[in-house]
Amino acid sequence: MTVLDQLNGGQIYLVCGIIVAFIAAVCVVFLVRAWRAGKALGMDPVKMKRTVTASATFSLLPSVGILLGVLALSGSLGIPWPWLRLSVIGALHYETQVADAAAEQLGIRLGTDQMTTQAFATIALLMSVCIMWGMVLTTIFNRRYLRRLDGQSPASRPAGGGFGDRAMVAMFIGMVSAYLGSYLGGFASGEGLFSFRGDWVPLLVAAVAALAMAVFTWLAEKKHLDWLENFSIAGSMLLGMLAAVLTGL
Amino acid sequence: MKKNMDRQQAYEAYLKETHRLGRAVSLLTLAMLLGAPFVIGSLLGAMPDLGAAARGFLSVGLVWTVSSVVEYLVYTPMLGAGGSYLAFITGNLINMKIPCAMNAREMVNAKTGTAENEVISTLSIATSSLVTILVLAVGVALITPLRPVLQSPVLQPAFANVVPALFGAMAYQYYRKDPALAAVPLAAMALLFMFVPSLTGSTSFMIIPSGALAIGLSYLKYRRARKEGQGQ
Numbered sequence: 001m002t003v004l005d006q007l008n009g010g011q012i013y014l015v016c017g018i019i020v021a022f023i024a025a026v027c028v029v030f031l032v033r034a035w036r037a038g039k040a041l042g043m044d045p046v047k048m049k050r051t052v053t054a055s056a057t058f059s060l061l062p063s064v065g066i067l068l069g070v071l072a073l074s075g076s077l078g079i080p081w082p083w084l085r086l087s088v089i090g091a092l093h094y095e096t097q098v099a100d101a102a103a104e105q106l107g108i109r110l111g112t113d114q115m116t117t118q119a120f121a122t123i124a125l126l127m128s129v130c131i132m133w134g135m136v137l138t139t140i141f142n143r144r145y146l147r148r149l150d151g152q153s154p155a156s157r158p159a160g161g162g163f164g165d166r167a168m169v170a171m172f173i174g175m176v177s178a179y180l181g182s183y184l185g186g187f188a189s190g191e192g193l194f195s196f197r198g199d200w201v202p203l204l205v206a207a208v209a210a211l212a213m214a215v216f217t218w219l220a221e222k223k224h225l226d227w228l229e230n231f232s233i234a235g236s237m238l239l240g241m242l243a244a245v246l247t248g249l
Numbered sequence: 250m251k252k253n254m255d256r257q258q259a260y261e262a263y264l265k266e267t268h269r270l271g272r273a274v275s276l277l278t279l280a281m282l283l284g285a286p287f288v289i290g291s292l293l294g295a296m297p298d299l300g301a302a303a304r305g306f307l308s309v310g311l312v313w314t315v316s317s318v319v320e321y322l323v324y325t326p327m328l329g330a331g332g333s334y335l336a337f338i339t340g341n342l343i344n345m346k347i348p349c350a351m352n353a354r355e356m357v358n359a360k361t362g363t364a365e366n367e368v369i370s371t372l373s374i375a376t377s378s379l380v381t382i383l384v385l386a387v388g389v390a391l392i393t394p395l396r397p398v399l400q401s402p403v404l405q406p407a408f409a410n411v412v413p414a415l416f417g418a419m420a421y422q423y424y425r426k427d428p429a430l431a432a433v434p435l436a437a438m439a440l441l442f443m444f445v446p447s448l449t450g451s452t453s454f455m456i457i458p459s460g461a462l463a464i465g466l467s468y469l470k471y472r473r474a475r476k477e478g479q480g481q
């Protein structure tokens with residue numbers, strides 16, 4: 001029996017499955033509590049329903065991408081552990097980088113037959129330790145941090161929105177700019193400084209997705225097709241990804 | 250009036266319970282995630298090499314620790330209590346949970362720090378997490394028949410470009426709110442990546458200076474607008 005066979009064993013599935021099931025139950029509890037709180041606060045149930053529908057459709061495509069991440073890591077870490085990590089806590093770029101760094105410390109390379117059971121246990125531990133800090137911080141500071149931000153009871157806050165909302169929009173503009181900038185840079189200098197021979201597919205995909213989003217927004221706002229909003233991000237992404245497939249044909 | 254006070258009291262009680270529950274499940278999750286490598290190790294007959302794990306932590310863990318602190322400080326205010334506990338437990342923040350919650354917030358026009366934002370963010374992140382868990386559980390169950398379809402060379406460019414597709418759609422959504430503001434970080438980042446193409450391997454870290462630049466400019470605009478408002 002190879003190490004990979006051992007990592008794909010029933011007992012490992014059981015350990016990981018129990019944790020995934022626990023987190024799923026936590027999500028259900030939070031969902032039900034938030035729904036009830038919304039109703040008690042007099043929120044429009046249609047709005048809440050739209051939130052759930054839009055979030056579900058929004059998450060479908062990225063989840064398929066995450067599933068591919070499980071497949072990508074399954075060749076070196078087996079299926080159950082990447083399934084656990086990517087279902088509940090991690091992110092593919094993080095998991096891959098940390099697993100690779102741990103493997104490097106052990107003097108092995110991922111995706112080869114150098115993997116041992118001890119190497120796996122060490123990699124799994126490092127993956128857990130490196131990404132736990134968000135959870136640690138929320139456990140220790142969340143209540144105080146949010147109270148400090150509020151300054152007053154959130155429910156009694158005026159609904160106007162000060163710099164906080166502008167800052168969030170700006171943060172997202174900054175985040176999007178970093179990624180779009182990297183695609184522009186990759187195209188312009190990826191194959192030599194200002195050679196303009198780099199990878200242009202991400203730029204095309206982003207442009208198609210942005211154009212599709214513009215069409216969805218126009219239809220929703222000008223043609224009053226509000227229901228389209230639920231699918232605008234996922235639909236735009238799908239069209240952008242379709243463009244990538246077409247370039248490969 | 251009385252109805253509003255009742256609602257506020259109910260909301261305060263909800264928040265208090267959310268913090269209690271959030272802390273408890275976060276601690277339990279932490280214990281399970283840290284314990285799992287040891288449980289699996291004992292099942293496989295080999296315990297983790299703690300020295301190698303410590304060295305690995307020093308090489309990459311510190312970077313991720315700083316990143317976690319920044320993520321915590323930046324995202325918690327927009328996610329609220331329930332949303333932040335869930336988001337930090339379920340992960341995939343930048344690539345899914347945060348845009349998902351922001352999209353939901355935009356749809357219902359909820360403002361940061363309000364009770365509505367708290368409820369909408371929690372609903373959004375809980376739903377998103379459940380969808381991921383479900384898709385992955387089904388995918389893992391079907392992994393053998395699914396593998397040829399998902400790994401077919403024809404579909405590979407699509408999945409390799411999920412992130413550009415996401416950020417393209419988001420670019421339209423956010424840039425239209427303030428195109429003049431957006432032009433500056435976009436130009437700065439494009440030039441930076443053109444002159445230092447090796448930075449493309451650290452794009453996620455470049456969010457910090459790019460975000461800081463955008464927030465700084467936004468603050469200057471905000472202050473100017475307030476001054477002009479006061480002057481009138």
